[in-house]
Amino acid sequence: MLSAARRRIFSASSSLRNSVRARPFATSPKSAAKTLTPGLLAVGAGTAVAGGTLFFKKQPVIANESPLTVEPEFEPDLSIFPEGLNAEVPLVELGSVYEIIPGLKPEMLMREKMELLLKFYQKEIVAGLERADSSGKTFIVDEWTRGENMGGGITRVFQDGRVFQKGGVNFSAIYGELPPAAAQRMHANHSELKVPENGKLPFYACGLSLVIHPQHYLAPSVHLNYRYFETLNEDGTPQSWWFGGGQDLSPMYYNKDDATHFHKLLKEFCDFHDPTYYSRFKKWADDYFRIKFRNEARGIGGIFFDDLHDKEPDMLFKFVGDGLSRFLPSYLPAVKRAYLPAAGGEERPTPEAGKHWQGIRRGRYAEFNLAVDRGTQFGLQTPGSRIESILMTLPKHCSWEYNYHPGPETLEGKTVEVLKNPIEYV
Amino acid sequence: MLSAARRRIFSASSSLRNSVRARPFATSPKSAAKTLTPGLLAVGAGTAVAGGTLFFKKQPVIANESPLTVEPEFEPDLSIFPEGLNAEVPLVELGSVYEIIPGLKPEMLMREKMELLLKFYQKEIVAGLERADSSGKTFIVDEWTRGENMGGGITRVFQDGRVFQKGGVNFSAIYGELPPAAAQRMHANHSELKVPENGKLPFYACGLSLVIHPQHYLAPSVHLNYRYFETLNEDGTPQSWWFGGGQDLSPMYYNKDDATHFHKLLKEFCDFHDPTYYSRFKKWADDYFRIKFRNEARGIGGIFFDDLHDKEPDMLFKFVGDGLSRFLPSYLPAVKRAYLPAAGGEERPTPEAGKHWQGIRRGRYAEFNLAVDRGTQFGLQTPGSRIESILMTLPKHCSWEYNYHPGPETLEGKTVEVLKNPIEYV
Numbered sequence: 001m002l003s004a005a006r007r008r009i010f011s012a013s014s015s016l017r018n019s020v021r022a023r024p025f026a027t028s029p030k031s032a033a034k035t036l037t038p039g040l041l042a043v044g045a046g047t048a049v050a051g052g053t054l055f056f057k058k059q060p061v062i063a064n065e066s067p068l069t070v071e072p073e074f075e076p077d078l079s080i081f082p083e084g085l086n087a088e089v090p091l092v093e094l095g096s097v098y099e100i101i102p103g104l105k106p107e108m109l110m111r112e113k114m115e116l117l118l119k120f121y122q123k124e125i126v127a128g129l130e131r132a133d134s135s136g137k138t139f140i141v142d143e144w145t146r147g148e149n150m151g152g153g154i155t156r157v158f159q160d161g162r163v164f165q166k167g168g169v170n171f172s173a174i175y176g177e178l179p180p181a182a183a184q185r186m187h188a189n190h191s192e193l194k195v196p197e198n199g200k201l202p203f204y205a206c207g208l209s210l211v212i213h214p215q216h217y218l219a220p221s222v223h224l225n226y227r228y229f230e231t232l233n234e235d236g237t238p239q240s241w242w243f244g245g246g247q248d249l250s251p252m253y254y255n256k257d258d259a260t261h262f263h264k265l266l267k268e269f270c271d272f273h274d275p276t277y278y279s280r281f282k283k284w285a286d287d288y289f290r291i292k293f294r295n296e297a298r299g300i301g302g303i304f305f306d307d308l309h310d311k312e313p314d315m316l317f318k319f320v321g322d323g324l325s326r327f328l329p330s331y332l333p334a335v336k337r338a339y340l341p342a343a344g345g346e347e348r349p350t351p352e353a354g355k356h357w358q359g360i361r362r363g364r365y366a367e368f369n370l371a372v373d374r375g376t377q378f379g380l381q382t383p384g385s386r387i388e389s390i391l392m393t394l395p396k397h398c399s400w401e402y403n404y405h406p407g408p409e410t411l412e413g414k415t416v417e418v419l420k421n422p423i424e425y426v
Numbered sequence: 427m428l429s430a431a432r433r434r435i436f437s438a439s440s441s442l443r444n445s446v447r448a449r450p451f452a453t454s455p456k457s458a459a460k461t462l463t464p465g466l467l468a469v470g471a472g473t474a475v476a477g478g479t480l481f482f483k484k485q486p487v488i489a490n491e492s493p494l495t496v497e498p499e500f501e502p503d504l505s506i507f508p509e510g511l512n513a514e515v516p517l518v519e520l521g522s523v524y525e526i527i528p529g530l531k532p533e534m535l536m537r538e539k540m541e542l543l544l545k546f547y548q549k550e551i552v553a554g555l556e557r558a559d560s561s562g563k564t565f566i567v568d569e570w571t572r573g574e575n576m577g578g579g580i581t582r583v584f585q586d587g588r589v590f591q592k593g594g595v596n597f598s599a600i601y602g603e604l605p606p607a608a609a610q611r612m613h614a615n616h617s618e619l620k621v622p623e624n625g626k627l628p629f630y631a632c633g634l635s636l637v638i639h640p641q642h643y644l645a646p647s648v649h650l651n652y653r654y655f656e657t658l659n660e661d662g663t664p665q666s667w668w669f670g671g672g673q674d675l676s677p678m679y680y681n682k683d684d685a686t687h688f689h690k691l692l693k694e695f696c697d698f699h700d701p702t703y704y705s706r707f708k709k710w711a712d713d714y715f716r717i718k719f720r721n722e723a724r725g726i727g728g729i730f731f732d733d734l735h736d737k738e739p740d741m742l743f744k745f746v747g748d749g750l751s752r753f754l755p756s757y758l759p760a761v762k763r764a765y766l767p768a769a770g771g772e773e774r775p776t777p778e779a780g781k782h783w784q785g786i787r788r789g790r791y792a793e794f795n796l797a798v799d800r801g802t803q804f805g806l807q808t809p810g811s812r813i814e815s816i817l818m819t820l821p822k823h824c825s826w827e828y829n830y831h832p833g834p835e836t837l838e839g840k841t842v843e844v845l846k847n848p849i850e851y852v
Contacts, residue, residue, distance in 0.1 A: 073778075157828045157829075159827065159828060166826075166827075166828070168828065293806045293807075293811070293813050352499075359823075363820070363824070366792065366796070366824070366826075367796060367817075370792070370793060370796035370797040371797060371802075371803070371806060376797075377797070380719045380797060381719075385719070387719050387720060388828060388829040391793075391826065392828050394789070394826035395826065396825060396827065397785075397823070397824075397825055398789070398792070398823075398824045398825075398826075399822060399823055399824075400592075400792075400820035400821065400822060400824075401585065401592075401822065402583045402585060402592070402594065402814060402818050403568070403583075403814040
């Protein structure tokens with residue numbers, strides 16, 4: 001068992017924070033285990049939180065006092081161009097994460113670095129989306145803790161904007177124990193794991209998880225998730241570690257330009273780190289983001305990877321940092337296009353048909369998240385999970401109609417065709 | 427492996443049908459195995475199909491030609507009373523299934539009897555719901571087969587009526603093989619099962635599965651499912667058998683009278699067969715129809731049971747028959763009440779608040795079906811399943827709002843309170 005103090009990450013006192021000393025992150029879990037001390041683990045994470053300019057406090061959510069402005073019948077006028085979509089979304093230089101993020105240093109613990117990185121981009125992405133929304137509405141902040149000394153998170157949620165109907169950009173950092181069944185499943189994929197005799201496997205996990213559903217039926221939904229995972233020895237030191245994540249796009253109506261732009265930016269940053277990553281992770285996304293029982297993808301894919309530990313941790317950290325930096329530039333142009341006049345030869349649905357199809361596609365999105373996605377299932381089955389943060393990914397409005405299959409010559413049917421047969425875009 | 431002929435149930439030739447002879451259903455799986463022959467298995471099922479007045483033919487569903495009239499924006503006027511709800515719904519005498527169903531005889535094979543029973547009530551229930559809907563709209567019929575000689579079903583679906591927004595009443599009778607993982611799970615619950623060396627377990631299953639979502643936010647959704655399951659020896663004879671099923675009610679707004687009436691009728695028919703059934707199966711429903719990660723039930727429960735083989739098969743068959751006979755009388759009064767003036771002291775929401783909350787509750791319904799329900803997951807994971815028939819249970823419109831929790835003093839909050847803490851109604 002981990003002691004409470006070792007698992008504390010959100011309650012480090014300021015005196016502890018001030019006394020933090022940088023330590024090199026060991027390049028293998030084995031040597032890391034030797035250099036980490038329980039005290040530093042707690043302090044390290046606490047400092048990351050403080051350095052990230054956001055802070056945690058226990059702030060329980062009170063029934064019926066959600067700070068979200070919810071307007072059940074809200075429907076913005078889609079014919080008016082939202083000025084915020086004209087804002088430039090610069091591409092930062094690849095591999096420059098240490099120059100971009102204030103306070104980030106190579107010698108910090110990986111847990112510290114990841115928490116700094118994820119919270120930096122949580123702020124950046126929220127700001128970019130609020131600007132694009134053009135309504136002046138802001139994401140609400142829900143800070144939460146997961147029981148005593150087991151971690152917590154910052155859930156940032158948006159609803160009923162002009163451009164975005166619903167979305168969330170959620171950071172979490174969790175200490176816990178995998179129950180025996182989950183530990184056994186994990187052991188099957190990570191043979192080096194040593195599961196303690198009681199069957200429970202202590203772990204640390206942090207991640208940024210994001211889903212956005214726009215108002216416009218021509219604008220795609222999008223998902224991003226990057227995470228870092230450690231299993232822990234009984235003394236709280238890391239036993240094994242890996243990165244996971246990815247980002248994928250779910251258009252209601254397939255548009256080749258949007259899809260190509262999205263994949264092009266993903267391929268560029270993947271290639272910068274490893275020439276094999278894009279093709280491997282693109283295929284992985286095509287396999288993962290698939291509603292198997294419908295033989296249909298959730299969208300046009302992107303990249304997905306898990307259990308990544310094939311390079312030095314810091315190289316993978318930079319890779320993840322670059323992925324996060326590509327979120328806004330890869331996504332927002334597709335949202336903007338929805339409000340622009342149709343490009344030459346582009347067919348568009350009527351608003352009525354578009355809204356109807358948007359409801360159906362969002363039903364499919366919910367189907368994937370609830371019935372297929374292993375990440376969601378892991379969350380829902382983990383005792384003490386924050387359900388609202390996990391299920392913020394569900395669209396505001398979903399429809400299911402019996403046996404609804406658009407004809408192959410319709411715009412809707414052409415989109416289904418692409419979802420059934422993944423395309424190589426770049 | 428079963429031969430194709432043994433698994434055929436929908437393609438028995440008329441000469442075979444005419445030559446069927448009644449056989450007593452053995453009272454234990456062991457002796458049943460001795461008296462059944464592969465030929466009779468196929469004939470028996472084929473006869474049941476013919477005797478049920480509905481018939482099967484291969485009728486593939488063609489994209490974009492759904493015979494359903496779908497009206498995406500359809501919203502009937504809830505202030506007009508639907509006259510069909512005044513029709514009387516008689517309670518047939520308990521235990522009288524052999525007097526009620528034409529052609530049903532005690533000496534038939536259980537597969538025959540169950541198929542006759544389920545299809546009889548499929549017709550009865552569809553007719554009762556169409557009458558109640560008062561619009562003249564009818565359920566469409568989709569007959570389907572599951573690959574070659576593996577069974578099939580009759581899906582009957584309704585959408586956009588005056589009283590019912592969406593619903594399905596589906597019969598299916600399936601021959602298949604449980605994949606090794608599912609066979610192992612089943613073996614864990616049925617230690618007498620002998621799983622063949624290849625790990626795959628041949629089975630037969632038939633069932634009637636029903637979900638109805640009304641238009642009115644004061645009218646509850648309802649679910650019923652009765653099924654009969656056999657695992658088969660390599661020669662196609664039954665190895666083990668059991669019944670399963672139940673029925674449960676999901677109000678958007680809790681109403682004590684509706685809930686008490688529903689449970690009273692269930693208790694009456696349960697008590698007729700076994701004084702312990704209602705209390706056991708009521709508790710089982712409270713446990714089963716529960717969104718565990720929300721610590722909230724899907725509705726006000728009802729009854730649920732599985733793996734029932736504690737009596738002679740024919741006694742359980744009569745029990746299931748009585749359950750089916752109670753569906754319309756237990757449910758329709760609650761639908762009618764929605765259109766009647768509020769009873770003394772009854773508080774009601776505004777139509778806007780009601781519609782909004784209906785969307786949220788239906789999101790919860792979809793959550794249960796997609797993320798929790800083992801029956802749905804079993805169906806979605808079974809190769810060759812008919813996905814549209816399984817997912818017809820999903821409401822037409824669902825909503826999810828971040829962290830939406832009505833206050834404890836609101837009508838919505840009082841309903842949530844009941845969903846969190848099951849009540850003993852009778």
